[in-house]
Amino acid sequence: MKPAPFKFVAASSLDHALALKAEHGDEARFLAGGQSLIPAMNFRLARPSVLIDINALTGLAGIDRSETGQVRVGALTRYRALERDGDFLRACPLFADALPHIAHPQIRNRGTIGGNLSHADPASELPALAVAMQAEMRIRSAAGGRTVAASDFFAGLLTTDLASDEMLVDITFPVLAPRSGACFMEIARRRGDFAIAGVAAIVTLDEERRCASVRLALCGVGETPVDAGAATSPMLGSRVTGEVIDTVAAGVRELIAPSGNVHGSPDYQRHVAGVLVQRAIRTAHQRIGHAA
Amino acid sequence: MQPDQHEIEFTVNGTHYRRMVESRMLLSDFLRHELGLAGTHVGCEHGVCGACTILLDGHPVRSCLMLAVQANGRALATVEGLASASGELHPVQQAMHAHHGLQCGYCTPGILMTMTAYLAEHPSPSEDEVREALSGNLCRCTGYQNIVDAMMDAAARMREAAP
Numbered sequence A: 001m002k003p004a005p006f007k008f009v010a011a012s013s014l015d016h017a018l019a020l021k022a023e024h025g026d027e028a029r030f031l032a033g034g035q036s037l038i039p040a041m042n043f044r045l046a047r048p049s050v051l052i053d054i055n056a057l058t059g060l061a062g063i064d065r066s067e068t069g070q071v072r073v074g075a076l077t078r079y080r081a082l083e084r085d086g087d088f089l090r091a092c093p094l095f096a097d098a099l100p101h102i103a104h105p106q107i108r109n110r111g112t113i114g115g116n117l118s119h120a121d122p123a124s125e126l127p128a129l130a131v132a133m134q135a136e137m138r139i140r141s142a143a144g145g146r147t148v149a150a151s152d153f154f155a156g157l158l159t160t161d162l163a164s165d166e167m168l169v170d171i172t173f174p175v176l177a178p179r180s181g182a183c184f185m186e187i188a189r190r191r192g193d194f195a196i197a198g199v200a201a202i203v204t205l206d207e208e209r210r211c212a213s214v215r216l217a218l219c220g221v222g223e224t225p226v227d228a229g230a231a232t233s234p235m236l237g238s239r240v241t242g243e244v245i246d247t248v249a250a251g252v253r254e255l256i257a258p259s260g261n262v263h264g265s266p267d268y269q270r271h272v273a274g275v276l277v278q279r280a281i282r283t284a285h286q287r288i289g290h291a292a
Numbered sequence B: 001m002q003p004d005q006h007e008i009e010f011t012v013n014g015t016h017y018r019r020m021v022e023s024r025m026l027l028s029d030f031l032r033h034e035l036g037l038a039g040t041h042v043g044c045e046h047g048v049c050g051a052c053t054i055l056l057d058g059h060p061v062r063s064c065l066m067l068a069v070q071a072n073g074r075a076l077a078t079v080e081g082l083a084s085a086s087g088e089l090h091p092v093q094q095a096m097h098a099h100h101g102l103q104c105g106y107c108t109p110g111i112l113m114t115m116t117a118y119l120a121e122h123p124s125p126s127e128d129e130v131r132e133a134l135s136g137n138l139c140r141c142t143g144y145q146n147i148v149d150a151m152m153d154a155a156a157r158m159r160e161a162a163p
Ligand SMILES: Cc1cc2nc3c(=O)[nH]c(=O)nc-3n(C[C@H](O)[C@H](O)[C@H](O)COP(=O)(O)OP(=O)(O)OC[C@H]3O[C@@H](n4cnc5c(N)ncnc54)[C@H](O)[C@@H]3O)c2cc1C
Pocket: A029, A030, A031, A032, A033, A034, A035, A036, A037, A038, A039, A075, A076, A101, A102, A103, A104, A107, A110, A111, A112, A113, A114, A115, A116, A118, A119, A121, A123, A124, A125, A126, A162, A166, A167, A168, A169, A192, A193, A194, A195, B046, B047, B048
């Protein structure tokens, strides 16, 4: 037995889970896919005294579309379900690119979108996707609920805006605007490893096929996902040319402050991030298609 | 502190069990030490190596990243259940044998569990797809080529057996 002792409770309803969290606060953790929490407990880096298993709360899992086309994904939805849902991948194409990069099939069979986002690993793909897609996170506690924009949710290294009595219950992704294309790319040392750098890009054109907006977010190069919107201004209102893409990439290299790790120095990460920005914007632009 | 005990009921390879477990018991340790099913191997205990892969309701998962108490009500499958009752090896096992897909064998149970489930869902994979499917299982001995060959052969054998 590797984890330190704890009390295990299988929550029988959302209210039950929230009441337990309100009672035990930071001493308690929700157990979703367990693919980050159990390794941390095996190493005794995490020692919750109460584990609230939410896996039986099937109401927290699933994908639905509103009449306006927004996609709402329950926090307990597993990667396995996302990667097998063609409608979801068409509505949220960044996920089609990003999910294969998350760990391995065995881990994707258990890991959940809500666990991933709540864990807030800065090298993880999904926080960057949530920021690029301007997702809205719906949060509940026993006392009530609130909604937070993805850009305000990720507060720091492995830290979110969630209070000690709160649970992330679902995530809503807005519809892509017409004439939009999206692309996620990353570079990792080994298939399934966390990224040295990754880039999510969404390019939207106006009717004259000039750039109307660019959403750009990076993973692996900071303590949180990095919204690189500030570097995209040279593109706005202009044609998407190689030259203007190079300017954006140079801007992103300036903007980020990677700390380096065993896989690469800060300079290498900055270099890789710039190259990925160029490729991701180019591919997103190509994917817009001419019919739209 | 009194150990936090739970009664759980589940099946492994079709056999029904009812046991008391302490909540912090990992499923991998439980299978090996409590049920004596030591075919499930333990390498890293943080999800990286794949040696502990078993099937949970038919899907490959890391047994080192689940608590035994979470097995309550579930159907598990381990490497012990792959061969038929008469001892005839599963086609994936036969192909691993024929292609020398193992040396020390430490990684083998995890690879067998991953790939039997994969080939059931993908009967005609390309070699690249097989490599991708194997990416969550580390092998320090073989260099993988013989495992890939074995899987391509196993897929062909299984297609022939159930066209
Ligand atoms: C070998 C390996 C490789 C991996 N590689 C990658 C990778 O490349 N990219 C990547 O993104 N991830 C990777 N992961 C991590 C994996 O994606 C996890 O599944 C994910 O980080 C956490 O999701 P989970 O559902 O497993 O959450 P858990 O491990 O159950 O929980 C993680 C944390 O979030 C909390 N939590 C869970 N659900 C909620 C909720 N609804 N509300 C509030 N708090 C909650 C838990 O209390 C815990 O603190 C890897 C994991 C392993 C083992």
